Amino acid sequence: MALNVNILYRETIKPSSPTPYEHTTYKLSLLDQLCPPMYAPVVLFYSEPGKEFNKNVDDHLKTSLSKALSHFYPFAGRFKDSFTIDCNDRGAGYTRAQVDKDLSSVLNQQDANSLQQLLPCNPHDRSADLCNRVILAVQVNIFTCGGVAIGICIWHSVADASVLVSFVRTWAAVARGGSIDSDGVVVDCTSFSSQDLGGFSTGQYSDRDVLPNLVTKRFFFEASKITALREKIGSVGPSADRPTRVESLSALIWSAAIAIAQEKHESLQDLRKRMNPPLSEQCIGFINQLAVSQWPLSMNSSEYSGLAGTLSQSLRIIKGEYLRKLHADGSYLERIKHAGDEQAMKYIGGVITISSWCRFPLYETDFGWGKPTWLGTAMGLNNLVIFIDSKDGEGIEALVTLSKEDMAKFERNPGIVKYATFFSAHILTSKV
Known part of the structure; x- marks a missing residue:
């Protein structure tokens, strides 16, 4: 569904x-x-604030x-160079x-492609020179009913989802008249020191995955269906191996x-709580690492328990000691450079990434006129799945x-x- 979005004005907000x-x-x-050059977007929808x-x-x-x-x-x-802001x-x-x-015309659509029209910029637009590109941009969209959608884009190498959430909630708290804890809001992460990439570019990965015929759709999983799926998978093995919702x-x-x-799965993991000692939740940057799981096409994929077990094993190894050893000798970059070629030789097919x-x-983001009715994101990358809790925290939307x-x-x-x-009936739009 195409939206007619009329830009009224643009300006720059300084601290x-x-x-x-x-x-x-x-x-x-x-x-x-190593984060692909793109913006991380989110759109928050609110019923009429009055x-x-x-x-x-x-x-x-x-x-x-x-x-x-x-x-x-x-x-x-602004970026000074590829190492420095x-x-x-x-x-x-x-x-x-x-x-x-x-x-309601947006909330009741399964097709989520229209979300990009509510963002201040194309997440993959690299027409501007890096040093002249804004790191954060906001677009406030007013609908004919009086509803509001706030679209936010932040350069992904500076902020992952955890940091994006922290910033948005801080902004909302200030809007409600609250105060900000001045201690430790931004923490410099030195656990993964920068390196000369030696010509290695992550741009090729996002270019490969930004295709003209992509479509993003919403799939809602009710709490009861998730429970049934977990029980189905958990019944195959010991109760201790019962998989999580995700x-x-x-x-x-x-x-x-x-x-x-497709036969290769990648899950993006926030490393803050997996480090020893854990990093602050306010530590900005792209502090994530892929947990890679593989399943050859020749094996039966209809039994979810085998896939869930493979996923669980790949996640469990990402802990403090593993991460320390992985980055201690400075060879992590070389491993990244060669990993793609090695896996391509072993496996045929593609990759699906889940974040x-x-x-x-x-859903606790309240700017002073209530909590969001719905929220979504519009990464626009091929074979990407993003899980978001439903408003009640029980279900999950993909x-x-x-x-x-x-x-x-x-x-x-x-x-x-x-x-x-397939239909987002779980979103309450009666007040919109």
Whole structure:
């Protein structure tokens, strides 16, 4: 569904206070450098905040954004080079837009491609030079019904999903009149020191996965269906091996992907809690690592228990000692360079990547007019699945991006048909 989005104006929001001199340079880590060059997007949807508040929504949001930026100072800076951000307070992008439809016209669609129209920039647009590109941009969209959608894009190497959530919730807290804890909001992560990439580029990976015929659709898994799936998988082995919600759904979707000739699964893992000692939740950057699982096409993929067990094993090894050894000798970059070629020789087919945003409290993001009715993301990468908790925290919604041809096959998969709901009836739009 195409939306008619009219851009009313654009401006730059600068931090409310200047960045202290000792914080004017931010060094990227190796993991930041290896992140594909793209923005991480999210869109938060709100029912009508009230006509009186609508008249002042811009000033209110811009003022609170300015205050939040003073604590997340790298987000208002610009890249100096591929290693460094100059925290020069040049500011974040802010766009105000009007949408020609009601909020319900977006919320009641299974097709999620229209979300990109509510973002301040194309997540994969690299037309601007790196040093002139904004690190953070926001677009406030007002619908004809009075509903609001706030689209946010942040450069992915500077912020993963965990940091994005932390920033958005801080911004919302300021908008509600709350205070910010000035201690430890931004922590420099030195556990993965930067390196000279020696000509190695991650751009090729995102270029490979950004295709013209991609479609993103929403699949909702009710709590009862997830429980049934977990019990089905857990009944095969010991009760101690019962998979988590995310592992169960990952196995289900991986099985469907294998049926359309995919056999390799990657799960993006936040390393903050897996380090020893754990890193601060406020530690900015792309602090993630892929947990890779493989399943040859020759093996039966209809038994979810085998897939879930393979996934679980790949996740369990990513712990503090494993990570310390992996990065201790500085050879991690070389392993990354050669991993793709080695795996391509062993396996035929493609890759499906799953990123879980479950347990991130995005539905608690209240700018002063209530919590979100719904939220989504629009990465637009081929063979990518993102899990997001439902508003009640019990179910899980999967945003699945595939080619049009593969999506048609995916929707007909018996497991998907059995466990997923195709219409987003779980979203309450009665007030919209």
